Amino acid sequence: MKIFNKLNNIKKFPYYFASPLNFAIGTAAEQVYISNYVAKQNKKKLILLFPNYINKKKYSICNEYFFSKLETYEKKFLDKFFFFLFNILFNILLFFQRANYPDVGVSLLNLHGKQKIIDKIEVNKFFKNQFSLPKEDDSEFYDILKKNTKYSDEQKIVTIHFRDEIYRNDKGRRMYRNSSIKNSYDAINYLIDKGYFVIRVGNLSKDKFELKNNNFFDYSFSELISEKLDLFLIKNSSFFIGTQSGLTEIAYLFNVPVMVLNMYQLFEGYPKKKCDRGLFKKILYKKDEISLSDFMNLNPIYHNSLVHNSNYINDLDFIENDGLEVSNAIQNFERLYSKNILNEQSLIQKQFNKNLKEKIFDIYNFNIEKVNQNSNFLNPNEESLKNIRYNLFLNGAIMNINLNY
DSSP states (O other): OHHHHHHHTOTTOOEEEEOOOSSOHHHHHHHHHHHHHHHHHTTOEEEEOOOOTTTTTTSOOSOHHHHHHOBSSOOOHHHHHHHHHHHHHHHHHHHHOOSSSOOOSOOTTTTTTTOOTTOOOOTHHHHTTOOBOOHHHHHHHHHHHHHHSSOOTTOOEEEEOOOOTTGGGOTTSSGGGOOOSGGGHHHHHHHHHTTOEEEEOOSOOSSOOOOOOTTEEEGGGSTTOOHHHHHHHHHTOSEEEEOSSHHHHHHHHTTOOEEEEEEOOSSTTOOOSTTOEEEEOEEEETTEEEOHHHHHTSOGGGGOTTGGGSGGGGGEEEEOOOHHHHHHHHHHHHHHHHTTOTTOOOHHHHHHHHHHHHHHHHHHHHHHHHHHTTOOTTOHHHHHHHHHHHHHTOOSEEOGGGTOO
């Protein structure tokens, strides 16, 4: 795969290649919007490389429509020809490759090798007016929705997704990452009463919603599930309500305002854009409830992305948001959205974000110190690079309810 990286390094070559992770839609989405940023910085057009039919058995693909139809610029005939040609070449090389799936272009681990944690980048450059899907499919999406549900043209769409144990076959491990749909019923009824058409997205879910209303559609248990609709439902949402999982990254990709519920990670998966909000789970540290600020100030090892593989995770427990907390958070978020003031943050939210950025510097320095000590404890070199990436996206806000004590 060296040929693609060599072409990436040729300044006058008009294309930039990236091979986002094939099986995880969230990681793939993050790699795409960061790869596109790098391509534009180098004044190049992005070409996504992905497995085709000759490699699908060896490398399963999470959403072929995503890789083949996502547009970062209006492709002319020559662009389409080279997209096809280079993907054929990629798949021929991939067929004979015995190593792991290749990181062509931007690998999330080495993305910031030349960047410093003090560097500042305008986050809108990653998302604003960057990504689209074919317009003809957009029209077809609305026709399908109107034909199969009670949706009407004047309604705004809200999509909602809860990560549960079926997602990524998670039963019995890291269950703190999951949450129940049942605590969202009052919030969904509130949105319906406000005139929204609410859709539960995701093609793998444990439980059906015990909610029957013409303005609610449980897509996860419908016969309409398709790779195409998975994307268009989120893309055409007024806002997205989710958890720290892959589909939330799709909402970020399409610049949809995001409300993250049941957060359990603070730096990784923080609300990325200024308009986004997050609601944290209750946190227990060695069986005692602690504040979010106390959690932030724990030893950096508790914020390591691989803490779930260590004994330190046994010191922590997370209790999911109850129905009242979820309802209050979504009502507050919807009021901000309807008044077009999602970008406004309270003083306490701004102060928390300031503290958060200071803490990520401390964590970065902690990991650099481990690197200098030649320590392999929880991959400090990889963690320091991740710290740089996390720092770029600490732009949203935590709901005041998490910050008022």
